[in-house]
Amino acid sequence: MIKKKKVIDEIYIPDVGSQVETIDGKEYLITNDAMYTFFRRTKGEFSAFFLALKNEKRLLGCKCTKCGIVRVPPFLTHCPDCNFAPTELIEVEQVGIMNSTPPITYFATSLFQHMAPYGRGRVIFKGADTAMSINLYTTTGILVPGIIKKGTEVKLIFRDERIGEMTDVFCVPTAELTQEKINKNGLQESEIDWETPQEPSLPVASEEDSNQYRKALDEMKDLIEDMNRNESVRKAIAGWKRDIQVKTRGGQFAIMIDDGDIKLTESVLSSPDFIMVCDDINALLDGLAYRGAITDSVINKKIWISKNMEFNTIFKLDRMARFLVRSKKV
Ligand SMILES: [Zn+2]
Numbered sequence: 001m002i003k004k005k006k007v008i009d010e011i012y013i014p015d016v017g018s019q020v021e022t023i024d025g026k027e028y029l030i031t032n033d034a035m036y037t038f039f040r041r042t043k044g045e046f047s048a049f050f051l052a053l054k055n056e057k058r059l060l061g062c063k064c065t066k067c068g069i070v071r072v073p074p075f076l077t078h079c080p081d082c083n084f085a086p087t088e089l090i091e092v093e094q095v096g097i098m099n100s101t102p103p104i105t106y107f108a109t110s111l112f113q114h115m116a117p118y119g120r121g122r123v124i125f126k127g128a129d130t131a132m133s134i135n136l137y138t139t140t141g142i143l144v145p146g147i148i149k150k151g152t153e154v155k156l157i158f159r160d161e162r163i164g165e166m167t168d169v170f171c172v173p174t175a176e177l178t179q180e181k182i183n184k185n186g187l188q189e190s191e192i193d194w195e196t197p198q199e200p201s202l203p204v205a206s207e208e209d210s211n212q213y214r215k216a217l218d219e220m221k222d223l224i225e226d227m228n229r230n231e232s233v234r235k236a237i238a239g240w241k242r243d244i245q246v247k248t249r250g251g252q253f254a255i256m257i258d259d260g261d262i263k264l265t266e267s268v269l270s271s272p273d274f275i276m277v278c279d280d281i282n283a284l285l286d287g288l289a290y291r292g293a294i295t296d297s298v299i300n301k302k303i304w305i306s307k308n309m310e311f312n313t314i315f316k317l318d319r320m321a322r323f324l325v326r327s328k329k330v
Contacts, residue, residue, distance in 0.1 A: 007038060012110060043164065048089060049074050050164040057158045057186030059094055059169075061128050062087035072128035092127035094156035094185055095174060099124050099131040101150045104143055106299060106311060115167070117143045117311050123154055123171060135170040141197035142298060142305045148173055155181070158188050197306045200277050205249050213250020216281040217266075223288050223324075224255070224264045232323045234260040242313050245272035248281040257313075262320070274313070275306040290321040 014032040021028050043050050052058040062074030066085035072092055078084040102121025105112070112118075119136035136154065138147045148154070154171035162168035172192065174182050181187055205213070227233045237257050244255045245268070253266045278284050283302040287294030294317050297303040305314065 008036075045077055046073070046075070050168075052091075053158070053168050054162045054164040057188075058091050059125060059156060060089050061092045061125075061130075063090045069129050070127060071130045072125055072132050090127075092125045094125065094187070095182060096123040096125035096128070096132075096154055096156070096171075098122070098148060098150050098152045098154060102136050102148055104145060104299075106295065113312075117308060118170075119143060119148055121148065125156070133166075135167065137170055137172050137308060139172055139176045139192060139194050139197065141199075142308050142311060144299065144301055155187065157192065158186055160188050160190050194307075199247075199275060199306065200279075200304050202247065202249050202277065202279055205251070210250050213248060213281050216285045217251075217253065220281070220285050220288060221264050223285075224262055227288075227320055227324055228262050230324055230327055232327050233262075233320045236319045236323055237262060237316055240313070240316060242273045242310075243269050243271075244274060244276055244313070245269050246276045246278070246284065248277075248284075249279050250281060257316075273307075274310045276303060277305075278303040287318060288321050290325040293318050294321075 014034075016032060018029055018031040021030055049060050052060045059072065060074055061070045061072035062076060063070045064079035064082055064085055064087050066082035067079060069079065069081070070090065070092065071087070074087065074089055076087055078086055099122040102119035104117055104119045106117045108116040108118075115135065120133065121136055122131035123134055124131045134156075136148050137143060140147065153174045155174045155177055157170055157172055159168050159170075170189075177187075177192070181191065184191075238260050240257055241259060242257045244257070246253050246255060251266075252268060253264060254269050254272065256263050256265065276284070278297070280302070283297045284294065286292045287297060287303075294303060294314050295311070298305060298311065298314055303314075305311070
């Protein structure tokens with residue numbers, strides 16, 4: 001049986017119960033409670049646009065019957081430039097050009113966290129005269145600055161499950177797709193290859209590199225053993241399971257997270273959940289030792305990860321580093 005999704009995800013709904021928090025040596029009782037309001041919202045005059053996205057995988061705009069300007073999305077029923085002449089709905093193409101370089105959101109609010117990291121930018125689709133705001137992704141691994149810029153050609157992609165919202169669609173660069181897929185209208189996310197990201201190549205290690213690698217690896221092993229023994233660090237990865245293959249200039253190893261346990265082994269995994277490439281192992285070591293954030297190293301392209309959504313795991317690694325340092329201070 002398929003469980004129906006709720007407007008508020010269950011993970012955000014706290015359990016009935018209470019807890020005691022100690023602040024400055026005094027105990028305070030805290031209970032979980034709720035205050036909620038739900039509402040229904042009509043798409044009104046935009047209904048045709050959203051229904052076309054949802055049911056027909058078509059992108060609509062409105063064309064002024066007088067001046068011919070095509071606005072996408074079709075946000076005007078009458079053209080203000082032509083003494084309010086009526087507009088008519090027309091279909092536009094599903095390939096367009098970035099109107100600006102999109103900013104990337106890495107740390108989203110709870111509402112958008114499941115989509116991060118994502119770019120948000122404006123695209124002028126072929127046949128349109130105005131730009132449409134849309135979320136942007138890449139299939140080449142983590143989304144970092146430089147992949148999608150002003151002028152980049154992008155393709156409209158439809159979510160497999162659509163409900164008639166702007167999040168039913170997003171864009172990826174056409175450079176990452178075959179011509180056949182670029183030409184296809186109504187291309188869905190499941191038709192795209194997300195599984196063969198472009199792994200950065202590493203230079204051959206010198207003897208000096210290998211020595212540095214051994215030294216850093218030993219320090220990392222001690223650190224991860226410390227984490228594994230630490231109660232608050234274990235809490236940060238409760239219920240989380242990831243096998244990560246880490247490739248560096250000096251060699252490769254695996255970090256395995258399994259519901260509170262974390263361990264490092266010098267092995268090559270046959271099917272890791274994702275791959276992390278860091279030329280200099282110290283970029284990762286410094287993060288785990290809380291000498292800088294791993295998330296920053298990802299954003300600054302010192303560490304590459306093969307799956308965009310695994311930024312979440314990187315976020316957890318930073319949290320573990322923070323928890324370990326904090327618990328040692330007490
Ligand atoms: Zn007009």
